Amino acid sequence: MSSRVRLWVFLVGAAGFAALFAAACFDLPAFGTVPHPYGVRAVHAALSHHTANVIASVNFDLRAFDTLGEESILFSAVIGTVVLLRQARDEHRKDPEPATVHPPVRRFALLTLPFALLVGLYVIAHGQVSPGGGFQGGVVTATALHLLYIAADYRALERVRPLTLYEIGEAAGEAAYVITGFAAVLAGSAFLTNVLPFGTLATLSSGGTAMVLNAAVGLEVTSGIVVLLARFLDQAVEIEDPGEDDGSPRHTGGGGGNGDDEREPA
């Protein structure tokens, strides 16, 4: 296809899209005024299941199956990254160089670390009560751990990050979601139906299975992000290409494993 034809194909497509998009825009309900029929029903459903945060109710109750799909996307994306960023046969590992961090920065990072972790856990735990939830809190929790990389260097982070545990945690989070879904089937309802008692509105025990699924997503996301960043950090800090040979090799090729076998337990 010549560039002229491509341009015409693009112009025809763009014109068609513009016409349809403009037509659709005129049919939209007025901005932010009329209560949307879906919104009204979602709020009603959330309150009837004692879930104060309607978004959590939509994510983990009304559309729990969609969320299972989203969780699986993250899960498989992390697995894909682990496979892609493994240590290749002709690459070798070297110990990361220690860094001396400016003392105020180190103190700040070390003091923020437990606090950030607490905030992350708070956001996960209150997913069904206030804005937030498993995904948001999980990412904050995983970020908290990486403050140790900021406070010092990759060695320090490796010491407090038993990667195998996080790999198990990721799988366990995904599994817990599916198992909760099948528990509803065993209880005689459809897959992922909210079968647990709903509890009191706006408390930690409210929301029935929404609360359980939220916690499962929290575990999956925390572990998933830690594993993901571990692969990126390994590649950027430890693993060297065949051409590079500054520093002392820790491990020279052979096996082509992903490096787990030689990592000492923390």
Place this chain on the structure above:
Amino acid sequence: MSTSDGWLAAALVPLLALVPVLWRIAYGSPKDRLIGQNLTSLLAGLVLLLAARGFHRTSYNDVALVVSVLGPTGTLIYARFLDVLPDSRLVRWTALAGVPATVLPLCVATGPGRAMVKLLLIGALLIAGSVVTSGRGGKGGVTA
């Protein structure tokens, strides 16, 4: 103009201050950009606190809480990779003047209680984060 409109109008001040910051982030020197990044999270935290009050949603304060924790973290990540942690009086003074000017009226409006302590905690975090990341840290926070 109602009181909630007043809070939202106040939120407009730090929001509009983000316009020149964007310019510096996009076209400034590496140092300028890092200062801009630092300033962005600080101003965003203030906007969020004021907006939460303006919308009468105390739970929106959680968003500001997350900014106050993750904002400085982001700045320190950039500092580590760009190898600069610029000394910035602008950030320091924005934090030392802007945060109390925002948080104290909010505390008065909230009244004593745990919600007020939470506001003070977020304010303290915003100040601490900004002061540490704008101090005379030398190179990248890493004195190798």
Place this chain on the structure above:
Amino acid sequence: MTDVLIVVALLLVAGAATAAVLNRDPVRQALVLSFLGLTLALLFTFLQAPDVALSQLAVGSAVTPLMILLTVRKVRRRPGSGGDGADKPAGRER
């Protein structure tokens, strides 16, 4: 008043997104992207969607920059690919 906030936030988002496209260096783009993420979080909050704002903040303020910067460091360390247009030469790893 909310409408004014929404309009300002929208303009900031549009400006930041344009600036991200106009910048060519990945590290600069990462910084503009952080700004874009924060303004998006503000916009979502003004539109009464704090959950989405939190997602954007959590991902955009630390994890995405860290991933971009680690990737840039790895790519620039490759032999034969010098730090072209880089803010700093390929540094030591720590």
Place this chain on the structure above:
Amino acid sequence: MTAVLEVLVWWAALTGIWLVLISTVDPLELLVGSASALAAAMLARAGRRAVADR
């Protein structure tokens, strides 16, 4: 001994912060809060040690 003391101080401080973050106090909230604070306190100590002796 110092280990227990360090974790205990962190735990008390973080549980206090949790109580500030939440909106309503009930037994379950206290349980989850103190468990989370304990995890964060242990990480605080582990992190400090990892940075101190590398």
